[in-house]
Amino acid sequence: MIVAEQKPIDEIKGYLQDCRNVLVLGCGTCVTVCLAGGEREAATLASILRLGGKQQAKELTIERQCDAEFFEPVKAVAEKCDAILSLACGIGVQMCARLFPEKQVYPALNTKFMGTNEAAGQWAENCLACGDCKLGLFGGICPVTRCSKSLANGPCGGSEDGKCEVDPDNIECGWQLIHDRLKALGKLADLNAITAPRDWSKTHSGGPRKLLREDVAGLE
């Protein structure tokens, strides 16, 4: 899922200082699961804004802000407000701005990464959407994401006791994990091959990416 966390309240209030009627718009998918921007968080944030006395905040939550079709139920309220405070990830905020071109739209969250839920209140980054997945070569552990330097051919000299020198208390060495897993699978020799330079044009380095599935598009 996409993991996000709420911005400092002062930053949010700063955006809204000249706005009276604010639609606080939650999103029912990823940010609900990571407890950052769902129905409950939207209600809390709207209450905080109302208590501040400067805004009349109305909270609503839709299933997904990354898809235009889910916005229909909030359109009437959105048309009447001065600003929309979106509790979606950056994708949802941009969809709001696209669908309501005459409204001010502000983000309530910082979108952090794509990752897993590790434990209560803990999430970890696991995918950079590089567009050319090589997990099949590395025992299902991504060196692009899990190595702080995205190295492709083994651990750097800063790997000690399974930890990454960038933050030994919090970051595991991704290459130690890859090594241990392939060893357990009897496939350690797979790492003897030199991994060729990556084609970064498949990442954002190639420009904003789009996907056209003609088979799906043709069904409409």
Add this chain to the structure above:
Amino acid sequence: MKLENINFPPEADPPRAEKSGSNLEKVFGAGAFAVTAELGPPKSADLEVIKTKVAQLKGAVDAANLTDNQTAIVRVSSIAAAKLIFDMGVEPIIQMTCRDRNRLAMQADILGAYLLGIRNMVCLSGDHQCFGNHPTARNVFDLDSLQLIQMVKNMRDNKVFACGEPIKNTAKAVPKEPRMFIGAAANPFADPFEFRVTRLEKKINAGADFVQTQCIFDMDRFKRWMELVRARGLHQRCKILAGLTPLKSVGMAKYMRDSVAGIKMPDHYVRRLEKSADPKVEGINICVEQIHELRNIEGVAGIHLMAIEWESKVAEIVQKAGLMPRPVVQNL
């Protein structure tokens, strides 16, 4: 600097029996026990710092490494500093990290460095920017150190860029390729231990002609690593320079023991410095003893002295280790 003092690179290509024609390559070729040292470029546009360090190293080393924004702290560029020390009579080894440059910038700099007379380079991943003075910077890591080694070798031996295009200006032109003696780093003290030898083998397969190791304090672990290296015959395919850092103080030894990932500092060195009346002298004694021990390890082809902001002691260490004078190897 006057124009007549500038040491222009030789016009002719080196004999093809040699890969690069560098002095370091010749020293290895002559079978001598090589000595290299690190020369950290200054953190300001201060030429005097470089002149002082050159005076300290000249005649004591076969070549000197110019670090590339070491520990992610901005310094004079390794290539600019290399050109300066080359003109002052010390053979340079440029270090190049993958942290700050993509493959375009790397290849442009390799071409330029070659034209400036630089014939040795060490290919490194690079310390993460979080350790330096610009922790909010974006890193690059377009290539990793292995892929960089492979690219430099392909430029030299296959005369092609990373994209596969020949290194020439027109279709009919003869390729003019940069010919570097290719170095790499090896860290026997990081984990996973046995994979460290595999990683060295990968670097040799990619094209490394020599490696310089992380500084050695845990000699037992280094010897175990060398056993694994010899078991695979890697010492016969690549020159191994054992890395050494002379200890200046008890505090430095403790810092390296407690706070630097990838360095193993045995307690006995810390205790020895603590008991010493003059830890600086004792630090040099330790380093000289280490050199004598390393010379007796099969497969160690030389030493690489990383005297951190202590280049003034390199000549003394080399002298006390019985490694002076340095060989003068003539072209055939």
